[in-house]
Amino acid sequence: MKITNLxxxxxxxxxxxxxxxxxxxxxxxxxxxxxxxxxxxxxIQDCLNRVNNILEDDDTIEYLKDNSEDVLKYSKEYLDEGYDFLDYLLDL
Structure with a gap:
């Protein structure tokens, strides 16, 4: 269920x-x-906070590691790039 929330x-x-x-x-x-x-x-900030809260949950991380460690690594990098881009847009 937590992966669905993420x-x-x-x-x-x-x-x-x-x-x-x-x-x-x-x-x-x-x-x-x-x-x-x-x-x-x-x-956007509220949504980012919700994503971070989900990612900080140990159960979510363990579930993701057990089932898709490579996907998680790629997704985290992708999210970080997305955060940077959204921050750039908001600072314009």
């Missing part, structure tokens, strides 16, 4: 990535653009 949160991060780009491009001319950006930033 997958859901990662999928949500991917969704937020595309949503953030589209919404910011669409609404950049509005007076509320800064508020929209802050709301998206908060949602």
């Amino acid at each position: 997958q859901n949160e990662i999928n949500h991060l991917v969704f937020l990535y595309f949503t953030s780009i589209g919404v910011l491009q669409r609404d950049c001319h509005l007076e509320t653009a800064q508020e929209i950006r802050l709301n998206l930033q908060k949602e």
